[in-house]
Amino acid sequence: MVLATMLGTALLLPLPALSGPILSLSEAERLARRDDPATLRYQELAEARREASVSARQLPDPALIMEVMDVARDGFSLEDDTMTQLRVGVRQTFPRGDSRRLAGDREGAMAQAEAARGSNAERAVVRSVRRAYLSLHEQRGMLEVLEQSQSLFEDLRQITEREFASGFAEQQDLLRAELELDRLSDRLLAVQAQEAAAMAQLARWVGQQDAVRPLPTQPPELAEPAGDLLGHPLLAVEQAIVAAGEHDVELVRQGYRPQWSVELNYGTPTERGMGMPDRLSAMVMVDLPLFTRQRQDRDLAASVHRREAAQHAWDEQVREMQRQLDETQARWARLHERELRYAQRLLPQAKDNAEAAEHGYRNGTTDFNAFVRARLIELETRIEAIRVATQRRLEQVDLLYLLGENV
Template sequence: MCHISWQIMMIKVNNLLEAGGGCMGYKTVCMRAALMLSLASFVPSLVLAMPSLSLSEAERIARIDDPATQRFQELAEARREAAISASQLPDPMLIVEVMDVARDGFTVEDDSMTQLRLGIRQTFPRGDSRRFASERESAMAQAEEARSSNAERAAMRAVRRAYLSLHNQRAVLEVLKQSQPLFEDLREITEREFASGFADQQDLLRAELELDRLHDRLLNTQAQESAALAQLSRWVGLDAVARPLPSDFPELAEPTGTLLAHPLLAAEQAIVDAGAHGIELSRQGYKPQWSVELTYGTPTERGMGMPDRMSAMVMVDLPLFTRQRQDRDLSASVHQREAAQYAWHEQVREMQRQLDETQARWRQLSERERGFVERLIPQAKANAEAAEHGYRNRTVDFTAYVRARLIELDTQIDAIGIATERRLEQVDLLYLLGEDA
């Protein structure tokens, strides 16, 4: 951001200087150029004055509007609404009937047998089918709630990984930038030694080569930083990623939960429970379904003294032949529940494998990180300083000095990579085991 703003300022200054021979005088051009340069000098300080983006702040922003989490919440709400609907009786049916109309006349006023009937019919579903259908929908609502919790965990894992990736690239950039003056000094020392006859042309070319390679590593790391910025901006937005990051690596919470409490397993278990309710719902198919009908009839021919009439009717379907329907439905429900149970066991095994592998890598990386901090980095720094001192005193040759500097640089970058990888493994552990809120 500072670099871009500085470039924009310089372009404006150059344009003014180029236009100096026109309508503005030389003195005016110089004054405006000096003013723009003064403003440009404030750009780095303004960026540094921006509050740094901590990992906890990035997580908070990512939680505000995660579409995946909200999608599963809406699905859960839809299932809860369906559960209420499934527990209700079917809508009653209105019956309007013209009864016993004469075939030859199709008139209703002159026939004493014709009646107008008005009634209502209510159907009562089989056994406890309404209760079991409602419980099945409620279990599926719990599955969607669990998927929503898993989506939130997955979002936290993604934003943490993106944040750590960006922090890693910026830390590597800082190391490379700090190493650049050392390699520039190496080139200057080699040029003086070459001019004095104490170094050959190959040493001079090697110094130039290492400086160019360092510049190439800077460009490559900047490209990777841009990719990491794009990943993090997907979760926190462009304004947040424009803020600087803290210099120290963030420390993550310790995993506190158990694998069996993971939302994915809770979702699979809810599907198993829904399958159990589905079995009970299929068993209701062996019970009869009832319908009750009440009607009121009145004759169409008046003056005959015929009274109005009322009727009541009860209808019951008889599930006598169950082999090809009820038996098949029950068998299908049992197979579906068994399949859901196998899916739960498969999910447990896969997640246990991921947990074992992640814990093993995390412990190994933790040990390696301690080794870099306590031994490798101090040794590489001391070795480079000793090599530089020897090279200046002509007791160490050029190749050994360059190798020492490269070892120090690579050790620092490797240490940053190990610290990042260890935290990435911990991010996966937090996804699998959970953490205290």
């Protein structure tokens, strides 16, 4: 029989056995946050920028100068010529204007950008594990409903067999009962495959050992969204990049100022018999940025354009996230209304309708097709109620990602 074949195939599916204590959503979030590579990566990048900020504020390393002066070309002797000297000195360069401070401030702004990316990565991890958890909970809830309905349709088939044997039912009714039971078995296989996929998604965040743990009977309730869209880490990233652009513009402006170098030298003659004294010298070197049209002016214009582009990127991010927020809030509100309607009206009505149809069929006042239709309506109503409840929570997950929550 087709039914036996379907059930046999179902038994061959490699479904993992549920084991261990119940896995709550809060525990799944904790497991996902632990050692998340994306968050750790941005933390390391932020720390690298902070170290670079300190380094950028320092003076360049001094240069050591060692020199042999005025060696005679015909002898290359360091002792027979009164003009030959040995000199040692040090040179220190002082960068233009406030360029060191501004370079450090720019690196500090980029450190804030990396830290904000880390905060966004943490939010994204929580959103992903919540979505995976809710998806798995949805599939397991559907499996439970289908398994309960399978026993009901099995009872329906047995009732129809007895009615057919007694002459009170037609062969078509028996075939319809078999068909609905086979279709239900096929639907079970499809949901089992979806459950396996959802479990794999959750295992990505909590590990395979915890993904096979049982889940609570009721779907979890999430916190109410709290906060402001402007406080989102992605916008903090763009704002930090804008700040870095401001520092970059001021840093480029320092190119119009001179750069200074100071050099101190100490020299001694190689021929000591002449009584010549040692020599001490100092030198100051100054860059003269006199021709700025093709370099400094161009660099400044380029930095201004980069800063404006960063500001436009912030504006674009705000608009896109506001669109996402408006759409998500609208869907969330409507789904909340639908969830209440299913809980308060549709589910009780579908159950009462199915029970009344069964009672009428047993008493001969309702035909077989009406009875089957009532059972299918109840099944679809229960399935849709699970979908609506899950979808409402998924929209709330997105709202919590966008607005944040009180923790």
